[in-house]
Amino acid sequence: MTEQEFEALAAKTLSRLADAIEDAGGEAELGGGILTISSDDGRTFLLNKHAPLKQLWYSSPVSGAHHYQAKGTAWVSTRDGSDLEQRLQAELAQAEIDVEFD
16 A cells, blocks of 8 residues: 555545444544543543554553554454444443444
């Protein structure tokens, strides 16, 4: 994947996730390649692009830090092979943000 392809895919992914979270009533702010998700109970989830490694980095008060690489249309954890959207959906549900990603 070229740097330009990564940038386009990462931007599209972050924007799509932010829109879905906001549509579900969650608070999501996207700027400068960083998606910040805040829950009503004060927890903050961060997802940002890391261009040098062509990864999305996720920081969670639930599960800690994870790095994701694109595999086809999915983002897969370099640590445990988990899917980013599945993990994010499950963890946001714990914060009472019920979102489903397309």
